Amino acid sequence: MQLLRKFRGANNEGSLALILLVVVLGMSLLNPVFFSVNTAFSILRAATVPMILALAVLLVIISGGIDVSFPVVAIGSAYTAVTICLKTGFDPGLPAIFGMAIIIGGLLGLVNGFVIAKFRLPTLIVTLGTQGIFFGAMLVYVGTRYYPSLPASMAALSAVNVVELTTGAGRAYLHVLVLLSIAIAIAIWAVLKFTMFGRALYAIGGDVEGARRAGIRVVRTQLLIYVLVGMVAAIGGVAYVVMSRSANPQDLVGGELDIIAAVVLGGASIFGGRGSVLGTVLGVLLIQVINNSLLLVGVPSAWLRAAVGLLLILGVGVQAVSARRNSQRIHTVDDAVEAAGPELEKVS
Amino acid sequence: MKTEQAQPETGANSFAAMNNRIGRVVAEAVGRTLRDRGVSRMLIALVAAFAFFAIMRPQIFLGPINMQNIMVAAPEVGVIAIAMMLAMLTGGIDLSLVSIANLSAVTMSTLFTMMAASNPATGQSMTVPLVLIGLLVGAACGLLNGLLISLVGITPILATLATMQILNGIAIVWTGGKTLYGAPAALTTFGKTALGPVPMLFIVFILVAIVIATVVRSTALGRKLELQGANPVAARFSGIPSRSVLIASYTIGGTLAGLAGVLFLCRNPTASADYGASYVLLVIVIAVLGGTNPNGGFATVAGVVLATLTLQVVASGFTALRLSPYQYSIAQGVILVVVMILDTINWSRPKLRKPAVTTDSASLQTTQVGSIKKDKEQE
Numbered sequence: 001m002q003l004l005r006k007f008r009g010a011n012n013e014g015s016l017a018l019i020l021l022v023v024v025l026g027m028s029l030l031n032p033v034f035f036s037v038n039t040a041f042s043i044l045r046a047a048t049v050p051m052i053l054a055l056a057v058l059l060v061i062i063s064g065g066i067d068v069s070f071p072v073v074a075i076g077s078a079y080t081a082v083t084i085c086l087k088t089g090f091d092p093g094l095p096a097i098f099g100m101a102i103i104i105g106g107l108l109g110l111v112n113g114f115v116i117a118k119f120r121l122p123t124l125i126v127t128l129g130t131q132g133i134f135f136g137a138m139l140v141y142v143g144t145r146y147y148p149s150l151p152a153s154m155a156a157l158s159a160v161n162v163v164e165l166t167t168g169a170g171r172a173y174l175h176v177l178v179l180l181s182i183a184i185a186i187a188i189w190a191v192l193k194f195t196m197f198g199r200a201l202y203a204i205g206g207d208v209e210g211a212r213r214a215g216i217r218v219v220r221t222q223l224l225i226y227v228l229v230g231m232v233a234a235i236g237g238v239a240y241v242v243m244s245r246s247a248n249p250q251d252l253v254g255g256e257l258d259i260i261a262a263v264v265l266g267g268a269s270i271f272g273g274r275g276s277v278l279g280t281v282l283g284v285l286l287i288q289v290i291n292n293s294l295l296l297v298g299v300p301s302a303w304l305r306a307a308v309g310l311l312l313i314l315g316v317g318v319q320a321v322s323a324r325r326n327s328q329r330i331h332t333v334d335d336a337v338e339a340a341g342p343e344l345e346k347v348s
Numbered sequence: 349m350k351t352e353q354a355q356p357e358t359g360a361n362s363f364a365a366m367n368n369r370i371g372r373v374v375a376e377a378v379g380r381t382l383r384d385r386g387v388s389r390m391l392i393a394l395v396a397a398f399a400f401f402a403i404m405r406p407q408i409f410l411g412p413i414n415m416q417n418i419m420v421a422a423p424e425v426g427v428i429a430i431a432m433m434l435a436m437l438t439g440g441i442d443l444s445l446v447s448i449a450n451l452s453a454v455t456m457s458t459l460f461t462m463m464a465a466s467n468p469a470t471g472q473s474m475t476v477p478l479v480l481i482g483l484l485v486g487a488a489c490g491l492l493n494g495l496l497i498s499l500v501g502i503t504p505i506l507a508t509l510a511t512m513q514i515l516n517g518i519a520i521v522w523t524g525g526k527t528l529y530g531a532p533a534a535l536t537t538f539g540k541t542a543l544g545p546v547p548m549l550f551i552v553f554i555l556v557a558i559v560i561a562t563v564v565r566s567t568a569l570g571r572k573l574e575l576q577g578a579n580p581v582a583a584r585f586s587g588i589p590s591r592s593v594l595i596a597s598y599t600i601g602g603t604l605a606g607l608a609g610v611l612f613l614c615r616n617p618t619a620s621a622d623y624g625a626s627y628v629l630l631v632i633v634i635a636v637l638g639g640t641n642p643n644g645g646f647a648t649v650a651g652v653v654l655a656t657l658t659l660q661v662v663a664s665g666f667t668a669l670r671l672s673p674y675q676y677s678i679a680q681g682v683i684l685v686v687v688m689i690l691d692t693i694n695w696s697r698p699k700l701r702k703p704a705v706t707t708d709s710a711s712l713q714t715t716q717v718g719s720i721k722k723d724k725e726q727e
Contacts, residue, residue: 066505068629115685119692122642124441125684128629132681139674254625257443257509270503302525306517312510313496320501 012267012319016282020289027293034296037165038172045174047288049243051181051281052236053259054266055188056229058280061263062192063225064205064272065123069112069131071252071259073230074237076138077104081238082247083142085151094153101234108134109230110223117222131256138249147247158242177239184232189277197224205272261308262287265315287311362410366402370395389687390638390654397658401665408668416547418660420539423553424449424611425627426656429634430560431601431608433652436635437564438597439577439644440497440504444512445605446627448489451519452482452609453619454528461530475532482613483606489515490602494595512628519621531617539614549614554653556604561649563600573597577644633684634659659683 028035053070060067081101085091092100108130115126149155163174192198200221203211212218241247266283268275290311291304299307373395401409408414428445435442456478464471489511496507541548564570572593575583584590612623636642637658638651659680666676 115689119689121688121692125632125636125642125688128632129681129684129688131629132633132677133685134681136674136676136678136681140672140678144674257512261509261513264506264509270506300521302520303517305520306514309510309513309515309517312506312513313502316502316506316510317496317500320503324501 013276013279013282016266016279016286016315020282020286023286023289023293027289027296031296034293036172038170039292039296041163041172041174043285043288043292044178045243046292047284048175048177048181049236049240050259050262050288051284052184052239053233054263054280054284055181055184055277056232056236057259057263058266058268058275058277059188059201059225059229059232060123061260061268061270062205062272062275063201063222064208065116065222065225066260066270067112067123067127067226067229068256068260069108069127069134070229070233071254071256072131072134072138073105073108074233074240075249075252076108076134076142076237077101077230077234078237078241079138079247079249080104080142082147082150082154082241083145086147091151091153094157097151097154098235098238101238102231105230105232105234105237106227107230109227109233112230113223113226116226117219135253142249144249146249150241150245150247154238154242155245158245175243177243180235180239184235185277185281188232192277197221201225202273205269205274207273258308261312265312267319366410370399387639387648387651387654389690390651390658393637393683393687394654394658394661397661397665401661401668404665405668409665412545414664414668415545416542418657418664419550420547420615421663422656422660423549424608424615424624425630425634425660426553426653427556427604427608427611428627429631429638429652429656430557430649431604432631432635433638433640433647433649434560434564434573434597434601434604435504435508436640436642437573437577437644437647438594439580440508440594440597441632441642442493442508442598442601443505443628444489444493444508444515445601445608445631446624447512447515447519448486448602448605449608449612450619450621450623451489451515452485452606453612453623454519454523454621455485456482456609456613457528457530457617457619458522460532461528464530472532472534475534478532479535479610482610483603486606486609487599487603490599490605491595493602494598497598498591498594516621523619523621525621527618527620529618531613531619535610535614536617539611539616549611552611556607557649557653560600560604564647564649569593569596574645577641577646579645630659630680633680637684637687 024035033039053074056070057067078101081097081104084100085097112127112130115121115130116123150158157176160176161173162176162179163172165172192201200211200216203214203216204218204221208218237252240252244251262283263275263280264270264283265286266275266279266281268279287308290307294304294307295301373391428449431445432442459481460471460474460478463474493504493508493511496502496511497504500507502510538548543551564573572583572588573596575586575588576590576593576597580590583593609619613619634655635647635652638648638653638655640647640652662679662683663676666673666679
């Protein structure tokens with residue numbers, strides 16, 4: 001029982017991993033083509049950008065907010081950086097382009113954070129408003145042009161692979177940016193786990209008033225959250241532009257709800273205070289694997305949207321039902337001792 | 349000064365009339381300011397926006413074509429916004445409304461094309477049943493939302509996010525991602541007819557607004573919706589059947605979305621899965637601007653109607669000024685954020701002193717709830 005509980009994890013990561021495993025195994029039995037390095041690499045590649053964006057959203061959701069402006073921040077900062085390079089005809093190199101985009105993303109995030117933290121407004125409504133502002137501002141002041149080719153340094157990056165294998169089914173590539181998404185995942189995990197800022201996120205998400213009384217500077221932390229989200233989203237935007245080998249200002253926008261769905265599927269609570277990097281990674285991977293396997297089985301791609309919706313209902317529904325069952329259970333002192341397990345016994 | 353300059357272009361009479369109208373409207377707005385925050389501020393915004401564009405481009409903006417366009421375009425967004433307001437009134441949100449409207453329009457269009465293919469005459473004669481089917485599709489989808497939210501217990505934002513994806517997916521599969529053509533001629537004619545200068549579509553919108561306003565303001569259901577949104581726990585312990593209230597709210601919202609699907613077809617005899625994708629967030633903007641409290645418990649239909657008109661006026665005014673839709677997108681965002689900020693500035697002073705009291709009462713409430721729960725369990 002103890003082991004089972006531990007495996008399930010705080011946010012159902014265990015169950016999610018199990019579902020993922022079952023899907024992969026089932027697909028491999030149904031269609032041996034599925035179980036190949038090629039498939040794995042292509043799923044990882046497809047998951048790279050959603051993963052980075054989902055990790056950004058995770059930060060907001062843990063803090064009890066919701067951000068719908070991040071796709072615009074992502075594509076806006078990447079597109080602006082690309083435009084500056086192409087218009088001036090000067091290629092400052094990859095670090096500078098990433099740096100430029102991250103600064104722009106951070107500034108846009110600062111706008112969000114300022115309005116939200118300073119005036120204590122509902123985050124969904126504020127980011128809805130800033131989404132319109134950012135999107136319009138990008139198209140009016142930066143440009144509406146589609147750039148089919150990128151600055152040389154970015155174009156070069158889009159052809160770099162970490163691993164290249166020749167398998168029976170052809171050549172398999174693992175794009176270098178996959179490593180970037182893994183690095184960001186580890187970084188955010190470390191921030192959430194080991195820093196005061198990370199603990200403050202959970203505290204604010206759990207109860208703002210409680211966090212304030214516990215001495216957490218809510219306004220400053222919230223500002224920092226949205227700046228950080230803007231910066232991570234900007235990295236995601238540059239990654240997207242590099243991987244699609246072109247810059248289109250209208251891309252990514254409108255996909256915000258899909259990413260939020262992935263994060264929620266990964267066990268993050270929309271009310272805040274709960275969520276983990278592992279869960280988010282599993283949530284994004286699960287959606288990508290299911291998309292990929294539905295296509296392999298021959299289900300028309302049109303069903304993918306519905307499949308994600310169904311998955312969301314199942315995932316969230318199971319959690320809702322079990323939460324209700326828990327709340328209906330009569331809690332006794334013995335129960336608490338058992339739940340706390342060895343730690344409590346150690347103390348006594 | 350500027351109005352005088354513009355006078356020779358439009359004629360003194362229409363301007364005098366307009367001035368009169370504005371004068372009356374302003375007087376009414378001032379009278380209402382203290383009563384109703386959402387309505388009054390939207391009335392002021394509407395008048396200000398109207399006056400601004402009327403002064404900037406009187407010829408284009410005040411022309412009958414533009415006025416008609418505003419009144420023809422407003423209903424479909426407005427009806428969905430009213431549905432969103434209902435969901436927000438109970439403290440929820442409904443992201444699936446636009447998908448429901450599209451599914452309803454797609455269903456009607458497909459059925460019509462099927463019937464018209466076998467016999468064109470029966471296709472045309474089936475207008476009323478088709479409209480009913482469209483509404484029924486909406487009601488069924490809304491009921492699904494209501495069941496997921498109240499029985500299964502999924503948070504409204506997630507439940508409707510999921511149904512949005514599912515319904516949209518079904519519509520995409522059904523249409524193959526293409527735009528369907530075909531709607532009963534009666535609907536198209538209805539979309540083009542007008543009662544005097546007022547298009548029928550706009551009259552439908554106003555009728556819907558009046559009906560929903562009456563439901564919210566003077567029926568038991570409306571009061572229950574408000575109480576449910578204001579404080580779900582208190583509502584539950586005062587014997588309000590929150591399940592059936594939520595189901596009713598989302599079903600009515602779904603039916604309204606189905607009606608929006610009918611309006612889509614009236615305006616344009618085409619249906620697609622992706623029509624009005626940008627409406628999802630737009631209607632939230634409208635509902636909030638109209639004075640709906642996103643946390644539930646407070647909303648006015650009049651405010652939502654005025655907010656719809658204001659945004660439509662700004663949109664058409666931007667077109668009259670030859671500004672791009674992207675600039676309109678900026679304006680929309682700025683309006684939303686500024687209105688929200690102005691709201692908190694007005695309200696922040698009494699709020700600052702409150703927290704100590706409110707949190708105490710909140711904790712009191714939870715302890716009471718807890719003790720009641722314990723009592724129940726002991727029984």
